[in-house]
Amino acid sequence: MTRRRRRRPLLLAAGRVLAWAAGVAAGAALAVAAAPVTLVAAFAFALAWATGWAPRRLYQAALWCVPMLAAWAAAIALAARSWLPVAAAPYLAWLAMWHLAAAGSVLLAALTIAPVAVPLGLLAGALAWSRRVYAMRTGTGGLSPTASAAFDRRQWRHQVRSARARIAAPGAVPLLSRGGGIVAGAIIRTVGHTASPLAAIPYQRLRSHQVVIGTTGTGKTTLLLRLWAGFLALGLRRHAAGAGHRPLLVVLDCKGGADSRRVADRARRVLRAAGARSTAIWPDEASLSLWALPARQLTTTLVDMIEHGTGGAAYYADVLEAVVALAVGPPCGPPASAADFLARLDPGWLTAAYASAPDGKDAALLRSASRHISDIALRFRTLFRRLGEGLDGPGGFGDADAWYCILEGTSQIAVAEAQARALVDILASYITHGPGGQREILLAVDEFSAVSRRLPIWQLYERARSLGLAVQVSAQSWPGLAPRDDDRYRIAAAADGGIWLLRTPHPDPATALAGHRRSADTARRVAGVALWRHEGSSRMRDEPVADPSIIRSLDTGQAAYIYRGGVTFIQIKRLVAAPPALAAEPITADQASAGPATAAHAPIPPPGTEPHTGSLPDAGALLDEAFGNKTS
Amino acid sequence: MTTPAPASPATAASPARLDERDIAGLLFVAEMYGVQLDQVAAVLGTGESRARAVTASWRRAGYAQSARLGPGGPWLWLTRAGLAACGLPFPATTPALSRLAHLRAVTSVRLALEAASGYRAAGAFWRSERRLRARMGGRVGLREHIPDGEVHWPDGTAAAWAGECWAVEAELTRKTVARTAAIMREILTRTGDYGCPAAQARVPGQPPRHERAVYLCSPAARPVVTRARDAIGALGARVEIRDLPAGAELPRAGLSRAELPRPSPPGTGPSRAGSSRAGPAGPRP
Numbered sequence: 001m002t003r004r005r006r007r008r009p010l011l012l013a014a015g016r017v018l019a020w021a022a023g024v025a026a027g028a029a030l031a032v033a034a035a036p037v038t039l040v041a042a043f044a045f046a047l048a049w050a051t052g053w054a055p056r057r058l059y060q061a062a063l064w065c066v067p068m069l070a071a072w073a074a075a076i077a078l079a080a081r082s083w084l085p086v087a088a089a090p091y092l093a094w095l096a097m098w099h100l101a102a103a104g105s106v107l108l109a110a111l112t113i114a115p116v117a118v119p120l121g122l123l124a125g126a127l128a129w130s131r132r133v134y135a136m137r138t139g140t141g142g143l144s145p146t147a148s149a150a151f152d153r154r155q156w157r158h159q160v161r162s163a164r165a166r167i168a169a170p171g172a173v174p175l176l177s178r179g180g181g182i183v184a185g186a187i188i189r190t191v192g193h194t195a196s197p198l199a200a201i202p203y204q205r206l207r208s209h210q211v212v213i214g215t216t217g218t219g220k221t222t223l224l225l226r227l228w229a230g231f232l233a234l235g236l237r238r239h240a241a242g243a244g245h246r247p248l249l250v251v252l253d254c255k256g257g258a259d260s261r262r263v264a265d266r267a268r269r270v271l272r273a274a275g276a277r278s279t280a281i282w283p284d285e286a287s288l289s290l291w292a293l294p295a296r297q298l299t300t301t302l303v304d305m306i307e308h309g310t311g312g313a314a315y316y317a318d319v320l321e322a323v324v325a326l327a328v329g330p331p332c333g334p335p336a337s338a339a340d341f342l343a344r345l346d347p348g349w350l351t352a353a354y355a356s357a358p359d360g361k362d363a364a365l366l367r368s369a370s371r372h373i374s375d376i377a378l379r380f381r382t383l384f385r386r387l388g389e390g391l392d393g394p395g396g397f398g399d400a401d402a403w404y405c406i407l408e409g410t411s412q413i414a415v416a417e418a419q420a421r422a423l424v425d426i427l428a429s430y431i432t433h434g435p436g437g438q439r440e441i442l443l444a445v446d447e448f449s450a451v452s453r454r455l456p457i458w459q460l461y462e463r464a465r466s467l468g469l470a471v472q473v474s475a476q477s478w479p480g481l482a483p484r485d486d487d488r489y490r491i492a493a494a495a496d497g498g499i500w501l502l503r504t505p506h507p508d509p510a511t512a513l514a515g516h517r518r519s520a521d522t523a524r525r526v527a528g529v530a531l532w533r534h535e536g537s538s539r540m541r542d543e544p545v546a547d548p549s550i551i552r553s554l555d556t557g558q559a560a561y562i563y564r565g566g567v568t569f570i571q572i573k574r575l576v577a578a579p580p581a582l583a584a585e586p587i588t589a590d591q592a593s594a595g596p597a598t599a600a601h602a603p604i605p606p607p608g609t610e611p612h613t614g615s616l617p618d619a620g621a622l623l624d625e626a627f628g629n630k631t632s
Numbered sequence: 633m634t635t636p637a638p639a640s641p642a643t644a645a646s647p648a649r650l651d652e653r654d655i656a657g658l659l660f661v662a663e664m665y666g667v668q669l670d671q672v673a674a675v676l677g678t679g680e681s682r683a684r685a686v687t688a689s690w691r692r693a694g695y696a697q698s699a700r701l702g703p704g705g706p707w708l709w710l711t712r713a714g715l716a717a718c719g720l721p722f723p724a725t726t727p728a729l730s731r732l733a734h735l736r737a738v739t740s741v742r743l744a745l746e747a748a749s750g751y752r753a754a755g756a757f758w759r760s761e762r763r764l765r766a767r768m769g770g771r772v773g774l775r776e777h778i779p780d781g782e783v784h785w786p787d788g789t790a791a792a793w794a795g796e797c798w799a800v801e802a803e804l805t806r807k808t809v810a811r812t813a814a815i816m817r818e819i820l821t822r823t824g825d826y827g828c829p830a831a832q833a834r835v836p837g838q839p840p841r842h843e844r845a846v847y848l849c850s851p852a853a854r855p856v857v858t859r860a861r862d863a864i865g866a867l868g869a870r871v872e873i874r875d876l877p878a879g880a881e882l883p884r885a886g887l888s889r890a891e892l893p894r895p896s897p898p899g900t901g902p903s904r905a906g907s908s909r910a911g912p913a914g915p916r917p
Contacts, residue, residue, distance in 0.1 A: 617792035
C-alpha cells in the first residue's frame with residue numbers, strides 16, 4: 001500500500017470534520033444573526049415539548065400572527081405613502097434592532113423586531129417540532145431504537161399534565177361549546193381526529209347509540225353525568241330555538257343500593273343545573289304504569305317478566321302466555337293495576353268474562369288451561385310483591401325531563417331483569433303509541449351486565465333510530481355488554497355515536513373497532529454495545545389506531561373516545577353539582593324495595609280521616625279586609 | 633326591550649347606598665321572581681315615577697334588570713349580583729312569559745294580604761314559592777305541588793290563628809275539578825316542610841303543615857275551585873275561597889294607564905274591584 005493510499009481515509013475524515021464544523025459554525029452564525037427568530041423558535045419548541053402540543057398548534061399560532069404582520073406592513077406603507085419600503089422593512093427593522101440593542105434599549109429592540117420575529121420564530125419552531133415528532137414516530141430520531149418509545153411516554157405525561165391544568169382552570173371547560181357541542185373535557189391526545197384543546201362532542205353523536213366501558217372507580221359516572229347533562233342542556237336549547245323536540249333522558253341504573261341513590265341525587269342536581277325542570281327517581285319517588293301498555297304488548301311484557309325455561313318447560317310457557325292473554329284481553333278491557341290483573345287470574349272470573357264471547361274459542365282455551373291458572377297467579381303474585389309498586393302507576397315518561405330508574409341488579413338480579421324489561425317496553429310504547437314520538441330520547445343503561453341476560457337491548461338498539469331513541473349502554477368490561485360475543489359485537493358495531501373506553505383490562509375487542517393506520521417502522525444498524533448507527537431501513541406496517549396498552553393504563557378520569565377510525569384521549573371534567581337542599585338520610589335498598597309508598601306516594605287519607613279535625617278559628621274578618629267578602 | 637345591568641356592577645368598586653326601603657323592595661322582588669313597576673311602587677309606598685327612579689338606581693348598581701315583557705308596565709327582576717347581595721340562593725332568571733299573569737296575581741295577593749291590619753298586627757311572614765322551591769333544591773316530586781306562598785303566623789300574638797301556617801293559592805285559569813281537588817288534598821294533608829326527607833312529607837297521625845288553604849280565584853276559576861272544595865269532604869272546611877284582589881290580572885291591551893286598577897301599597901288598606909281606588913291618579917309623594 002502506497003503512502004498516498006494510506007493518507008486518503010485520513011483526508012476524507014478530516015474533510016468531513018471540517019465540513020461538519022463549517023456547517024455548525026454557519027448555523028450558529030445564522031442563529032446569532034437572527035437571534036430574535038431563534039429565541040422565539042426555541043421558546044416555541046420548548047413550550048410544545050413541555051406541554052405535549054401537536055405541531056399543528058404552533059402552525060396555528062404562527063398563522064394568528066399574520067394580522068399583526070399585515071398591520072405592521074400597512075403602517076410602514078402609510079407612513080412612507082408607498083408599498084416599496086415594505087420590502088426592505090424587515091431588513092431595516094433587523095438593523096434597527098441591533099443598533100437599539102447595542103445602545104442598551106433591549107425592550108425597544110425587541111418591540112422593533114417583534115412583528116417579523118414572532119411569526120417567523122413560531123413557524124421555525126413548528127417546523128423543528130414537527131420534524132422532531134416525525135423522527136421519533138418513525139424511529140429515525142434519538143440515539144437508540146428505544147428513544148421513540150421513551151419520547152412517546154414522556155409526551156403522554158406532558159399532555160396529561162396540560163389537560164389536567166386546563167380542566168382545573170375555572171371556567172376553562174364549559175358544558176357546552178360555542179359551536180354547539182357537548183364538552184367532555186380537555187383533550188390529551190388525538191389519533192385520526194382533529195386536535196383542539198377541548199373535546200366537544202356534537203349533539204347528534206348523543207342522538208346515536210354509544211357504548212361506555214370502564215371498570216369501577218375509573219370515572220365512568222363522572223363521564224356519564226357530563227354526557228347526560230350536556231344532552232339535556234343542548235337539547236333544551238335546541239328545543240327553545242325550534243330546532244328539535246324536547247329532550248328526555250331515561251337512565252336505568254342497574255346496580256342499585258345506596259350507591260345508586262347517591263348517584264341519583266347527584267344526577268338530579270347536575271341535571272337541574274343543566275336546565276331539567278324535574279328529575280324523577282324511580283321507584284323511590286315516582287312510579288310508572290305498566291298497565292298503560294297496549295293489550296298485546298302488555299301480554300308479551302308480562303310473560304317475559306316471568307322467567308321460564310326451554311325444552312319441556314316451553315309447554316308451560318305457552319300455557320302461561322295463553323292465560324295471560326285471556327286475563328289481559330277480555331271484552332271488558334285490560335287490567336288497570338296489578339291487583340286487578342291478579343283478580344283476573346281466577347277460573348271463575350275468566351269464565352264469566354268470556355261467557356259472552358261469540359265463537360267459544362276462548363272458552364275452550366280456558367277449559368284446557370284452567371288447572372294451571374292458580375299456579376300462574378301464584379307466580380305473578382310473587383313477582384309483583386318483589387317488584388314493589390313502582391310499575392303500578394300512576395305516571396308516565398312524559399311527566400319529567402329526566403328519569404333515573406334504580407334497579408336492584410346487585411341484590412336481586414331476577415327482579416332487576418324483570419324491571420328493566422318492563423321499563424324498556426313502557427318506553428318503547430311511549431315512543432310508538434304515545435307522545436314520545438315528539439321527544440328526543442336518550443336511554444342510558446348503566447351497569448348493563450346486571451340485566452343483560454334477559455334484556456334484549458340490541459333488538460331495541462337496531463330499531464331505535466327510526467323511533468328517535470338513542471341508546472347508551474355502559475358496562476364494566478367487554479364481556480359485561482352482553483352474554484354472547486355476537487351480541488357484544490352487534491352492540492358495539494351499532495354504536496355509531498362512538499365508543500368510550502375508560503381503564504379496562506381487556507379493551508382489545510373494542511379498540512379493534514377503531515381499525516389500524518399505516519406507520520413507518522425503522523430498523524437501525526447496531527454499531528456496538530449500546531451504540532446504533534443512523535443507518536438502516538424503514539418499512540410500512542399497520543398499527544392500531546387506539547393503542548390498547550394506553551387504555552389499560554389510563555388514569556382515573558381519563559377516557560378514550562373512539563369514533564370513525566380515530567381516537568381522542570380525554571381528561572374528563574367533573575361537573576360540580578349544587579349542594580343538596582337538605583342532608584337527608586339516604587333511602588336504603590330495603591326501604592326502596594318496599595315500594596314507593598313513602599313520601600309523595602303515601603296514600604292520601606280519605607276525607608274525614610286526616611289527623612287534623614279540630615275546628616279552626618274564624619279568619620274571615622282578616623280575609624274580608626284583604627280580599628273582600630266571601631264569595632261562596 | 634331589555635334594560636341591561638352594567639357588565640361590571642358598581643358594587644364592586646363602590647357599594648350601592650341602600651336604605652331600608654330599598655332593601656325591603658329588593659327582597660320583595662327577589663322572592664316574587666319578578667314584579668311589575670306599579671306593584672313595585674306599591675311595595676315601596678310611592679308613586680310610579682318615584683319607583684321608576686328607585687329601580688333605576690338598582691339597575692345602575694347592577695342589582696336588577698327591567699324590561700317590558702308583556703302588557704302593562706315594565707317588569708323588574710334581580711340579577712345574580714342582586715340576589716347575592718340579598719343573600720338569597722336563587723338562580724337568576726328572567727320571569728318566564730308564560731308565568732307573567734300568575735306572578736302578577738300572586739304579587740297582588742301578597743300585597744293585599746300585607747296591607748291588612750290584622751296581618752301587620754300579628755307580624756305575619758310571607759314565605760314565597762321561590763323560597764319553597766329553593767328549599768327543595770330541584771327535588772320537587774312529580775306530583776308534588778308547591779303552593780304559591782305560605783303565610784306564617786307567629787305564636788304569642790293576639791290573632792286567634794297565631795301559630796298557624798296557611799297555604800295561599802292564586803287561581804287564574806280553570807283546571808279540572810279532580811286536579812284541583814288533588815292539589816287541595818295534598819296541601820291539607822302534608823305534614824312536613826318543603827325540602828324535608830321524603831318519608832316525613834306526609835306522616836299519618838302528625839298535625840298538618842297547613843291549617844288552611846286560601847284560594848284567591850279569578851271569576852273563571854272560582855266555580856271549579858268551589859266544586860273541588862266540595863269534592864274533598866271534611867277537608868273542605870279548611871279551604872277559604874275569595875276573589876283575586878283588584879289589579880291582579882295583567883292589563884288588557886287597549887286600556888289606558890288611567891283605566892288600569894292600581895295595587896294597594898301595604899298599610900293603605902285593600903283595593904277591591906269596583907272601588908274608587910281604580911281612579912286615574914293615586915297619591916304621590
